[in-house]
Amino acid sequence: MTTFHPLDVAQVFSPFPFGRNSRDGDNNGERFRQQFLVPRLRADQHLRVMLDNVRRLPSSSWLEEAFGGLIRFDKFSLDFVRSHLQIATQRKDYEEEIWGYIEKAAEDVRKVK
């Protein structure tokens, strides 16, 4: 059975995730993706990203960059991300929003090819 390693955003990254890239300070979505998601996924780890402990829900810029960027910039396939990533939050709409960004990125990449 696959084990999903917990990755609590508030604990390992910041309780105040904010912004898209380095222009928006240290707690940006690009840094979270590059430092916390990509190395683990490249090592074939399965991740359970936990969002409920953040003090403030990040806005769309952070979410799109952190999760959509896996496909848009780091070239993971949609199937790989689906099989290796879980989003853990009590907010169902939030989980759907994140998967929406991931799927939109896959669609955009497919159209560009």
Place this chain on the structure above:
Amino acid sequence: MSIISLRKDLARKLLKAPEILCLYDIEHCGPTVRFLESIYDSVAKESRLLELDLTGTTRITGAASVVLFANVTAVQLLCEYPPVVHVMSPTDRTMRQHLSHSGLHTAISPGGAAKLERLWNGSNRYQSGVDAPTDSQRTIDYLETIVPAPLPGSVSRAISEAILNVSHHAYDLFPANDLSQALGNRWWQHYNVSGRGISFLIYDRGMGIPRTMALNNPSWKSELLAIEEAMRKGGTRYGSKSGRGNGSEDIKSPVKHGIASLFLMSGGGRFELRDVTVPPVTRLVGSQLSGTLVEWHQKLPMPSDFNQGQS
């Protein structure tokens, strides 16, 4: 070093404010915009010291007040001469008290960057930020102290995204030597608390949505089309496959959750969304506001509302 060399040899230029300074009511919007823009233009383009005559003003609404705050402090920053604008106070006693109690009098008093920083530390409800990560956090921290209930996540997301928009888009396309670049990615904000609700307003003196959109796609040369496109899900100057353009959904989110109404004004157009079940109302205002103003108005439940709910 001062960016504007003032003509101190000339007498102060007198700018007389309209009786009513209001951006919501179409009747007053044009004269209000022209007066507010003349503050910035008279200093930035004519290098004049100003006498702002508010003696005949009897009413100033939230949106007009934050633009007044922005334009006065913008020229104070650009010429590094705190007394560049002298204000003649309203003769109307109620209006004078309003200026004082709202914090606007202090906010537009002579000063520069240090004065703007001090506005964050007190209880003044006019503030100006330039550092998106730090200032968005202290904005939401402060809002949480003045709203009577936990701040809804959709509101904090909307404010964060509006601030990010200023940081990423508002000033980006100005030429490097444009005076507006000297302001950094600055915005001005105001919390307007009244008996029936709380408004949060954010204003930047950037390029504005219509001009920004038109530079990237000439088909959006109509100001209203450009604003509608920017406010549409996925609408962005970067194109549809960029992963951008989601911020407008955050900005509209408090309306979708039934928490607040949204008022936006940029360039010569405005966009209002009161309820997601009815289409937004867009219209031309007949005058050009520099930059973009966004306001969310959250109605507070009143005792009568509770009574109605219980009956």
